[in-house]
Amino acid sequence: MNYVRMCGLAITFCLVFVPCSPLISQAYEDTQCFKCHTSAKQLIEITREIAKTRPAVKSAETEGEG
């Protein structure tokens, strides 16, 4: 009986106090991709930089309803 109770307590402790997802998301949040793509400021700077060099991708000659 005591053994069952101990197991139950151990499982409950793990579920309540050792959530695993924050550990995983922590690693994920540390990537450069996540840091940059969640920063509007950085994205504005980079997209402006890209816009200066990137040629138009859409033709101005398109006319009429598609």
Next chain:
Amino acid sequence: MGPLAPHEKIFVDSDIVEDENHGEIACHECHGGNPDDPNWKTAHKGVVKDPTYPDATRACGDCHDEINENYQKSLHVSLRPYKLVTDTRASSNAVIRNELGCAMNNHCYQCHSSCGQCHISRPTSVEGGFLDGHLFQRKPPMQEVCTACHGARIEKEYFGENKGVSPDVHREKYMKCDKCHTGDEMHGNGKEYENRYEVENGSKCTDCHKEIYDRESKNVIAHRIHKDKASCQVCHAQPYKNCSACHVGKDKNGLAFYKTKASWLDFKIGINPLKSEKRPEKFVTLRHIPVDRGTFGFYVKDALSNFDTLPTWKLATPHNIRRKTPQNSSCNACHGNESLFLLEKDVENNEKGANKNVIVPSNLIPRKQKWQPK
């Protein structure tokens, strides 16, 4: 649908880590690139913008295996009807067909969808951009996804944006696309269909309006009389958009463009070109589509030398349904009313051959009725 600023298109909502299904998948697992490189230029080397197109197996297949299995055959991905109708109209000359293939790749085949381009971002053909900070959308939002592509016809019809034409009655009931067009229909069932009207789990009016042929039902006489004779849209649609003469080409910078000659609102009943067990009606609404003998003339001459094999007035299901319309206001509002039917005089001379099977001969126009049901 408002445009997005360039940074808005790629801004990721940090709440994505809370997504219990997708939040634990790191960016590079789907998109590639180097997650440890602080230099954005080198970090993006090898990055795949849409890892779900043309093959979604790696990105989605592990969990959504059943949907992924059918993915390649979904019409939104395969564009099979486009290919089939173009092949049918095309010259049999191999050199011409090759050129035509290039033209189709540059223009027509850009209008596809993918898992990502419905559930994560706007479709690339309308310049993309995350729907909601890359948060996964179980149901794609109607205006950012569905009508972003199906805009000129469906959106304007459904929302009542064509001058003098009311919105669809289902729109007024706040129904969104997915109310009729379910995920199962969109994802496909693994069968390769020739056109969207064949799709087995495609929506039908009678899926909801089951009672229209019941004895107690209102207008049961009209519904029973016209069953299998006229499609629902013949009585319940309003004038809808028709287009003509789409020509494709490339400008001096090598960018693809298209030009359509004209578009107009019209309502034409014609002979059903796709009569089947599922669509047995003799009369259907027809829409003029923008194909033209010279559509691909920029790339190759006479590409569509078998132009007359398919009609340019195509079976249509306009999305501007009303319970009461001018043509269903009385029997003789339609019967004997030549202006509603696609007659030979309504078809351009150089398209008469292509449309010979859908033009309504005057002897087939239903005669005026002396008796009217109450």
